[in-house]
Amino acid sequence: MKIYDTKTAPTPRRVRIFLAEKDIQVEYVQVDLGAGENLSASMRAKNPIGKIPILELDDGTCIGESDAICAYFEAIQPEPYLFGQSAIEKAQVMMWQRQVEFCLFMQVGMCFQHSTGHFKDRMTPVPEYGKEAGINATKYLSVLEKRLADEEFIAGPKFSIADITALCAIDFARVVQIRLGEKHQNVNRWYQQVSSRPSAKA
């Protein structure tokens, strides 16, 4: 099996960290997003929306979407559980994972795409929306600040995929000048902790 990856992009980093946490080694094939290599007919045959990462199994089956790729590896090698173990843990991890993704990760991404026009060859940037997305991302840091005052990790007492998504979002947010500030003491404590895990280098 192999994973089509782009080393500099925040979404495929989520999968690399997830696999590092599970100590799973996979061959990575680099795809040049800037040159639009992901939008070729052969890549769209692997993933109809032409996004990276893509997991390609040895029988040719392809799975797009970082969470779906992670879910596959969680199913074939559950430990350490990164999507939760009990029914209630699974639900809590998915809740936080989604909220971090929609309210932080995607807002940072929209801020980047719409403010910088980086992908204007393939989408229509709306700078006013980019600005709003950046405001939304910053607001959500306050939600995380409150949450991390009560919990060690985002979804509760255990490290999970929600922490991976938040770490990748916060690291990428520097590109659009969104940074943790003095009022984010609990997020900062959490950030230092998750950043120092060996998987964060993946």
Place this chain on the structure above:
Amino acid sequence: MKIYDTKTAPTPRRVRIFLAEKDIQVEYVQVDLGAGENLSASMRAKNPIGKIPILELDDGTCIGESDAICAYFEAIQPEPYLFGQSAIEKAQVMMWQRQVEFCLFMQVGMCFQHSTGHFKDRMTPVPEYGKEAGINATKYLSVLEKRLADEEFIAGPKFSIADITALCAIDFARVVQIRLGEKHQNVNRWYQQVSSRPSAKA
């Protein structure tokens, strides 16, 4: 247990259909989104981002996010499997579920929010972005058209949560004048089929 619900909104409808497919009865409590009832301190204590639906268990534990609520019920009553059964099925369902959600459901929602200003008391509408979101949603119908030429359901041969998400998105899209057209024959065939399931009335 109970679910905080808004009968007219597309997101909580996803949970109602999911539970109807599993034949699970739950008490629903209606929340008035238009009046901002979901943004009260007591509702934010249940879900920090103040969105509906919310599942409240008898011990007071609350789960927000429609997918997370569905994942909880999938874990406690797996059959019929709506998130896939094998590792590869789970990954394929999650992939399609996410792509339908990001590329169709959310684009329709953003088109509605940014074009109509319906929630302008709690967000800043950017009409130009609303228009782009509508264009994105329509483009994704062509991806589904191609997919449904080859498969009975969106994630493959079995009905799944991805079909529920797409059904709710397409029904809600009428509000922003996005409708299936003559070039969407396979989507139309699928739409007739999933709409006629008893769960679609939920």
